Amino acid sequence: MKEKFDAKKHVLVPEHIKLTKKQTKKILEEYKITKNELPRISVDDPALKDLKFEINDVVKIIRKSPTAGKSTYYRRVVK
Amino acid sequence: MKTDYIFKKVNKIKFGVISPKMVKKMASAKIVTPELYDKEGYPVDGGLMDTRLGVIDPGLKCKTCGSKLKECIGHFGYIELARPIIHVEFTKNILYILRSICRECGRIKLEEKEIENKLKKINKIGKVKGEKAKRKRIRELIKKLRKVKKCPHCEAKIEKIKLEKPYTYFEDGKRLNPIEIRTRLEKIPDDDIILFGLNPDVVRPEWMILTLMAIPPVTMRPSITLESGERSEDDLTHKLGDVVRINQRLFENINAGAPEIIIEDLWDLLQYHVTTFFDNQISQLPPARHRSGQPLKTIRERIKSKQGRIRLNLAGKRTNFSSRTVISPDSMIALDEVGVPKVVAMKLTIPVRVNDWNQKYLKKFVERGPKKYPGANYVVRPDGKKKKITDETKEQLLEEFQPGYFVERHLLDGDVAVFNRQPSLHRMSMMCHKIKVLPYKTFRLNPAVCAPYNADFDGDEMNLHIPQSEEAQAEAEILLEVRNQLISPRYGLGIVACNQDAISGNYLLTKELELSREEAVQLLSTIGVENFSDLPKKKKVTGQEVFSQIIPNDFNFFGKTKSGEEVVIKKGLLTKGYMDSANLGSGSGLLIRNLHKKYGATEALNILGLMFRLGIKVLLNYGFTTGLSDTDLSKDKKKKIDDILEQSRKNVSDLITSYKENKLEALPGRTIKQTLELRILETLNKARNDCGRVVSKSLSQKSHTLLMAKSGARGNIINLAQMASCVGQQAMRGNRIQKGYKDRTLSCFAPNDLKSDAHGFIGRGFKQGLKPSEFFFMAMTGRDSLMDTALRTPKSGYLYRRLANALQDIKVEYDGTVRNSSKEIIQFRFGEDGLDVSKTQGGKINIKKIVKSHIK
Known part of the structure; x- marks a missing residue:
C-alpha cells in the first residue's frame, strides 16, 4: 500500500503537545483566564490526529517565529 | 451652561411588534381627514398636520404637551383602517x-x-x-x-x-x-x-396585520415654506394623505353598501398606499411618485444606505471649528507648525475664560472685534448666552465684561490644532501642529511631514481642527504632537525625515563642498544656527564641518552610506563619510533614529528641522538644476553601450536558433517555448542593467541628475540609463509583448519573428528618441500600468479598510498579551517577542550596545 500523507510531518506544521491538568491550570493562572478565553482548535484538526485529544483539553503549540525564534501558543480543543 | 445628565446603562433591549392597543395608547389624535389646512391656513383638527401632533412653526405651542418648538419632540396619531392591511x-x-x-x-x-x-x-x-x-x-x-x-x-x-x-x-x-x-x-x-x-x-x-396605523408626529415630517409663501409638504405627509384619503373612501363605500368589486379594488389600493408608506422600493410595485415623477422618499429609504439616517447622521458626523483648504510647502516654518491663512484664523476661535489676570488682555480682543486681526467673534455670558460681537453690541458687551465670561478669540500663533489628510490610514495621518498665522489662502506645512500624511502639493487639500476645551488641547498636545510621531510604530525608524532636496543638499555639502568661512556662517545663520564658536577658525571650511555644527557635541555614530561606505561621527564631528538617504531618509535614517534616542523627541525635531533647511539652503546657494547635458555620453562609451546591445541581440538570436533546432533544454516546470521566453527576458534585462552600469560610470560625476540618484533623493540609476542609453524590455504581465496580429505583434515584423525588437525591447534611450514600433510598445505598457493603478488603488484601499475594521479593538493588555474586546487571547505575547516596535531600531534591539553601555 502507498504511504499515506501525514500532515504532522510537514515542515510547516508545528509541534502540538497535549497538556496535563496540572500544566493547564498553571497556564490559566499565569494569564488569569478561564479556558473560554483561549484560542480554539478543532478536534478534527489534522495536527491533532492520533494524539487522543478530548474536547476541552489544552494544546501547547511550539512554533518557529521570525521575530522571536521560537514561540509557544495554547489552544483549547473544541468540537 | 448647566446640564444635568442622568447616566443609565442599557442592560437589555427587547424587540417586538407594536400592537393596535399600543398604537391607540401612544396616540394623541385620531386622524380622519386628508385635508391639511383650512382656508385661513390653519391646520385642520383631525387632519395630518393636527396641532396635537407637535409643533413645527415658531411661536406656536403644542396642544398636547404645551411646550414650544424644539422643546416638544412631537406626538403620534393614529388612523383606523377600514379593512386590515x-x-x-x-x-x-x-x-x-x-x-x-x-x-x-x-x-x-x-x-x-x-x-x-x-x-x-x-x-x-x-x-x-x-x-x-x-x-x-x-x-x-x-x-x-x-x-x-x-x-x-x-x-x-x-x-x-x-x-x-x-x-x-x-x-x-x-x-x-x-x-x-x-x-x-x-x-x-x-x-x-x-x-x-x-x-x-x-x-x-x-x-403583523394592521388594523390601526400609527401616524408619525409632524416633527419628523416638517413642511417647508417656500419663498413664494407656498407650503411644501414632506414626502411622508404626502404619502399619509394618500392613505387617509383612500381609507375614508373605503369607509364610505362599505357603509353605503357598494358592490364587493369596488370595495376589493379600494382595499387593494389602500394596501398599496400603506405598503409604499413603509417601503417605496419594492421591486414588484411601481414606486409612488411626486407630480414631477420623482419617487417619494418614505420610511425605509430614510433609514437605508449611505445617504440614510444610520450611515449619514449616526455613523458620520460633522464638526464645527474645522477648516479645509489646499496645502503648499514652506520649509522655513518648523516641522510642528502649520501655516494658517489669516482669513481662517479670523473665523476659527478658541474660547478663553476671563479671570482677574487676563481681563485687560482679553478686553482688547473684544475691542478689536471680529474684523480686526487678533480679535474675537463672540462673548459667552456665564448663563450660557452667546453674543456676537458687532458694532452695535460691542459697547454693551465691554461694559458688562467681567471674570466668568468667555471670549471666543481669534487663533494666535502657538495655538494647538489637529491637522489631518484623508485617507487617515494610520495614526500619523492626524497630528497636532502649532498654529502660525500667515498671509494668503493655503495651509502651509513643512515638506518633511509630507511622508506621514502622504501628501504632495499637486492640489491636495487638508483639514484643520481646533480643540476647544483645555482638556482637548492638552490631549492633542500629549498624544498627537508631531514630535511624538517621529518614529513609526510600524518599523521603529523615523517616518518624519529628510526628503528630496534636503537629502541631495546634505549629500552635496558633506561630500563635495568646501566653503569660505563667511559663506559657512551665512549659510548656518539663515537656517537658524546662532552659535558659530565651534566652526573651525580657518579661511576654508569643509562641508562636513558645516554639517557637524548642527549635531550635538557629545554625539557618536557609526553607520553606512547607501553604497556601503563607512560614516563616522565622533564627538559631534562628521569625520568620515557623507550623508545620503540611508542616514537621512524616511523609513531608513539610522542617524535620526539615534539622535532621537539620545536627545529625545524635542531635540531630534529641532535637529531634523535644521538639517532639512541646511540641505535646501545649500542647493539654493549652489544652484541645483538638471538638463539635457546631464545625460551626455562620450563617443567611446556610446560605442561600449552599442556593443552591449549588439551582443545581447546576438545572444538572443543564438537562443532562437538553438530553440529552432530543438537544442534548448527546458527549465523545470516550463515548456521549451516558455524557457526560451524566460532566457530571452533574462538576457535583455542583463543588457539593460549593463547599460546602466556603464552610464553611471561614464556620466559626468558632477551631473546633478546622477547626484540625485546616488544620494537617494529621487530616481535611480535605471531611470538614468533609460534616458541616456536604453529603455529596456517592455513587459506585460511579466512577459514580453505577445499581443497584436496573428503570429506577430505589429505588421512591420515578419510573422513568428522571435527577435528582441519584435517583442518590445527598446534598445535606445529617451534622448535619442524611439522608433515608431518602440513607441507603440511603450504606449501599450504605459496604458496597461495606468489602468492597473487606477483599478488597484480602490481595491486595495477597501481591502485595507476591512482589515483595519476587523482589527480595530484588538489591543495589547498590561500583561503583554494581545486580546480582543471580549478579553479573549489572540496572541500570548505581542508579536511573539513582546517588543514595542516604536522603541526598537527597525524592529531589532541592539543588544551589543546595551551590554557595552552597562559595562562602562
Missing part, C-alpha cells in the same frame, strides 16, 4: 406561520407531546449555543412543518399556501384576504407562538 415587512413571517399552523383550529401542526419536547430543546440550544443556533433550529422546524398535510389535533386537511409577492396569499389557488389571515393568526395559542421564536408578550402574529 398586511404590513409588507412581515409578509415572510406571516407566510411561515400560516404554513405551520392548522387552518381550522389554529394549533401548530405538532402533537401535544412533541410541542413540549421541541420547546425544551430549542430553549436549551438558545441558552447553550446562542440565539443564532436557536434561529437556525426554528427555521428547520418550520421547513419540516410545511410538509405536514393533516392537523394532528383536529385532523383537518391542510392545503398548500403560496405567497405571491409582494403581499398576496393563495391557499390551493384561492386568494386569502387579510381578514381571513388575521382570524387564523388570532386563533394560535400563546404557548404555540413561542415555538416560532416569538415572545407572545410583545409579539402576537396577528399584529
Whole structure:
C-alpha cells in the first residue's frame, strides 16, 4: 500500500503537545483566564490526529517565529 | 451652561411588534381627514398636520404637551383602517406561520407531546449555543412543518399556501384576504407562538396585520415654506394623505353598501398606499411618485444606505471649528507648525475664560472685534448666552465684561490644532501642529511631514481642527504632537525625515563642498544656527564641518552610506563619510533614529528641522538644476553601450536558433517555448542593467541628475540609463509583448519573428528618441500600468479598510498579551517577542550596545 500523507510531518506544521491538568491550570493562572478565553482548535484538526485529544483539553503549540525564534501558543480543543 | 445628565446603562433591549392597543395608547389624535389646512391656513383638527401632533412653526405651542418648538419632540396619531392591511415587512413571517399552523383550529401542526419536547430543546440550544443556533433550529422546524398535510389535533386537511409577492396569499389557488389571515393568526395559542421564536408578550402574529396605523408626529415630517409663501409638504405627509384619503373612501363605500368589486379594488389600493408608506422600493410595485415623477422618499429609504439616517447622521458626523483648504510647502516654518491663512484664523476661535489676570488682555480682543486681526467673534455670558460681537453690541458687551465670561478669540500663533489628510490610514495621518498665522489662502506645512500624511502639493487639500476645551488641547498636545510621531510604530525608524532636496543638499555639502568661512556662517545663520564658536577658525571650511555644527557635541555614530561606505561621527564631528538617504531618509535614517534616542523627541525635531533647511539652503546657494547635458555620453562609451546591445541581440538570436533546432533544454516546470521566453527576458534585462552600469560610470560625476540618484533623493540609476542609453524590455504581465496580429505583434515584423525588437525591447534611450514600433510598445505598457493603478488603488484601499475594521479593538493588555474586546487571547505575547516596535531600531534591539553601555 502507498504511504499515506501525514500532515504532522510537514515542515510547516508545528509541534502540538497535549497538556496535563496540572500544566493547564498553571497556564490559566499565569494569564488569569478561564479556558473560554483561549484560542480554539478543532478536534478534527489534522495536527491533532492520533494524539487522543478530548474536547476541552489544552494544546501547547511550539512554533518557529521570525521575530522571536521560537514561540509557544495554547489552544483549547473544541468540537 | 448647566446640564444635568442622568447616566443609565442599557442592560437589555427587547424587540417586538407594536400592537393596535399600543398604537391607540401612544396616540394623541385620531386622524380622519386628508385635508391639511383650512382656508385661513390653519391646520385642520383631525387632519395630518393636527396641532396635537407637535409643533413645527415658531411661536406656536403644542396642544398636547404645551411646550414650544424644539422643546416638544412631537406626538403620534393614529388612523383606523377600514379593512386590515398586511404590513409588507412581515409578509415572510406571516407566510411561515400560516404554513405551520392548522387552518381550522389554529394549533401548530405538532402533537401535544412533541410541542413540549421541541420547546425544551430549542430553549436549551438558545441558552447553550446562542440565539443564532436557536434561529437556525426554528427555521428547520418550520421547513419540516410545511410538509405536514393533516392537523394532528383536529385532523383537518391542510392545503398548500403560496405567497405571491409582494403581499398576496393563495391557499390551493384561492386568494386569502387579510381578514381571513388575521382570524387564523388570532386563533394560535400563546404557548404555540413561542415555538416560532416569538415572545407572545410583545409579539402576537396577528399584529403583523394592521388594523390601526400609527401616524408619525409632524416633527419628523416638517413642511417647508417656500419663498413664494407656498407650503411644501414632506414626502411622508404626502404619502399619509394618500392613505387617509383612500381609507375614508373605503369607509364610505362599505357603509353605503357598494358592490364587493369596488370595495376589493379600494382595499387593494389602500394596501398599496400603506405598503409604499413603509417601503417605496419594492421591486414588484411601481414606486409612488411626486407630480414631477420623482419617487417619494418614505420610511425605509430614510433609514437605508449611505445617504440614510444610520450611515449619514449616526455613523458620520460633522464638526464645527474645522477648516479645509489646499496645502503648499514652506520649509522655513518648523516641522510642528502649520501655516494658517489669516482669513481662517479670523473665523476659527478658541474660547478663553476671563479671570482677574487676563481681563485687560482679553478686553482688547473684544475691542478689536471680529474684523480686526487678533480679535474675537463672540462673548459667552456665564448663563450660557452667546453674543456676537458687532458694532452695535460691542459697547454693551465691554461694559458688562467681567471674570466668568468667555471670549471666543481669534487663533494666535502657538495655538494647538489637529491637522489631518484623508485617507487617515494610520495614526500619523492626524497630528497636532502649532498654529502660525500667515498671509494668503493655503495651509502651509513643512515638506518633511509630507511622508506621514502622504501628501504632495499637486492640489491636495487638508483639514484643520481646533480643540476647544483645555482638556482637548492638552490631549492633542500629549498624544498627537508631531514630535511624538517621529518614529513609526510600524518599523521603529523615523517616518518624519529628510526628503528630496534636503537629502541631495546634505549629500552635496558633506561630500563635495568646501566653503569660505563667511559663506559657512551665512549659510548656518539663515537656517537658524546662532552659535558659530565651534566652526573651525580657518579661511576654508569643509562641508562636513558645516554639517557637524548642527549635531550635538557629545554625539557618536557609526553607520553606512547607501553604497556601503563607512560614516563616522565622533564627538559631534562628521569625520568620515557623507550623508545620503540611508542616514537621512524616511523609513531608513539610522542617524535620526539615534539622535532621537539620545536627545529625545524635542531635540531630534529641532535637529531634523535644521538639517532639512541646511540641505535646501545649500542647493539654493549652489544652484541645483538638471538638463539635457546631464545625460551626455562620450563617443567611446556610446560605442561600449552599442556593443552591449549588439551582443545581447546576438545572444538572443543564438537562443532562437538553438530553440529552432530543438537544442534548448527546458527549465523545470516550463515548456521549451516558455524557457526560451524566460532566457530571452533574462538576457535583455542583463543588457539593460549593463547599460546602466556603464552610464553611471561614464556620466559626468558632477551631473546633478546622477547626484540625485546616488544620494537617494529621487530616481535611480535605471531611470538614468533609460534616458541616456536604453529603455529596456517592455513587459506585460511579466512577459514580453505577445499581443497584436496573428503570429506577430505589429505588421512591420515578419510573422513568428522571435527577435528582441519584435517583442518590445527598446534598445535606445529617451534622448535619442524611439522608433515608431518602440513607441507603440511603450504606449501599450504605459496604458496597461495606468489602468492597473487606477483599478488597484480602490481595491486595495477597501481591502485595507476591512482589515483595519476587523482589527480595530484588538489591543495589547498590561500583561503583554494581545486580546480582543471580549478579553479573549489572540496572541500570548505581542508579536511573539513582546517588543514595542516604536522603541526598537527597525524592529531589532541592539543588544551589543546595551551590554557595552552597562559595562562602562
